[in-house]
Amino acid sequence: MFNSKSAVILGASSGIGREVALLLLSEGWCLGVAARREEALLELKALAPERVEVMAIDVTSPDAGEHLLTLIDRVGDIDLYFHASGIGKQNRTLETDIELQTMETNALGFTRMIDTAYRYFAERGRGHIAAITSIAGTKGLGPAPAYSATKALQATYLQALEQQAHQRGLDIRFTDIRPGFVDTALLNDNFPYPMLMRPDFVARDIVSSIRRRRHVRVIDWRYRILTFFWRLVPRFLWRRMKL
Numbered sequence: 001m002f003n004s005k006s007a008v009i010l011g012a013s014s015g016i017g018r019e020v021a022l023l024l025l026s027e028g029w030c031l032g033v034a035a036r037r038e039e040a041l042l043e044l045k046a047l048a049p050e051r052v053e054v055m056a057i058d059v060t061s062p063d064a065g066e067h068l069l070t071l072i073d074r075v076g077d078i079d080l081y082f083h084a085s086g087i088g089k090q091n092r093t094l095e096t097d098i099e100l101q102t103m104e105t106n107a108l109g110f111t112r113m114i115d116t117a118y119r120y121f122a123e124r125g126r127g128h129i130a131a132i133t134s135i136a137g138t139k140g141l142g143p144a145p146a147y148s149a150t151k152a153l154q155a156t157y158l159q160a161l162e163q164q165a166h167q168r169g170l171d172i173r174f175t176d177i178r179p180g181f182v183d184t185a186l187l188n189d190n191f192p193y194p195m196l197m198r199p200d201f202v203a204r205d206i207v208s209s210i211r212r213r214r215h216v217r218v219i220d221w222r223y224r225i226l227t228f229f230w231r232l233v234p235r236f237l238w239r240r241m242k243l
């Protein structure tokens with residue numbers, strides 16, 4: 001599947017999505033790139049004008065799915081839909097706006113776009129859906145309730161679609177990417193995040209995981225160990241843990 005080399009990346013304007021776009025471009029892929037900030041997307045197009053299509057898409061908008069289909073049409077045909085768009089903030093004082101915006105983007109917007117890609121691939125006969133969820137979905141995190149809850153939703157949703165596709169006999173592959181802390185704009189709140197990874201390092205792991213058709217990939221090995229132990233922590237201890 002990777003020989004035909006065309007994809008749409010949603011959330012390509014910055015951070016991990018942008019790094020994955022750069023990597024795929026350097027490998028000769030044709031791309032449709034989308035996010036809200038069109039100027040940042042046009043910078044990608046300038047690198048390979050004949051291989052990049054650009055579209056401003058806000059995943060919280062009700063017509064975002066239609067825009068995605070238009071973008072796919074402009075690329076021609078895609079083998080991979082990569083969902084990198086998302087927001088996340090610490091919210092220790094539980095401000096309503098932050099919680100609801102996070103839900104709209106990471107839960108409703110995510111569902112809207114992943115469903116559109118799923119139906120597209122179901123009709124086309126085959127395809128690959130990859131999405132960045134997070135290790136934050138492993139447990140409910142007190143400092144970021146909506147973020148951790150929506151990341152758990154995303155992971156469960158991908159698992160559900162994977163089962164549905166299998167039972168319907170659809171040749172659709174799913175890759176759930178779960179990074180630990182990555183040095184991107186998402187974390188620009190001056191909090192001293194430990195074990196920070198570089199976005200280009202994470203992007204290389206993502207592309208390799210997609211190529212290997214992995215179902216779930218926690219990045220990197222330190223976070224694989226951490227999340228293994230997080231899962232074992234009982235509820236009465238978890239609520240006492242300082243994060």
Ligand SMILES: NC(=O)c1ccc[n+]([C@@H]2O[C@H](COP(=O)([O-])OP(=O)(O)OC[C@H]3O[C@@H](n4cnc5c(N)ncnc54)[C@H](OP(=O)(O)O)[C@@H]3O)[C@@H](O)[C@H]2O)c1
Nearest residue numbers: 011013014015016035036037058059085086181182184186
């Ligand atoms: N950084 C980390 O530590 C970390 C760890 C684990 C998982 N993740 C996940 O990785 C993904 C990418 O985040 P990042 O770290 O690369 O942060 P980032 O640099 O802030 O990138 C977020 C991307 O999402 C797009 N986006 C946000 N809201 C959108 C909307 N309403 N419609 C369309 N696009 C939207 C942004 O583009 P526009 O603003 O131009 O729309 C941007 O391209 C997110 O899902 C995040 O939760 C990040």
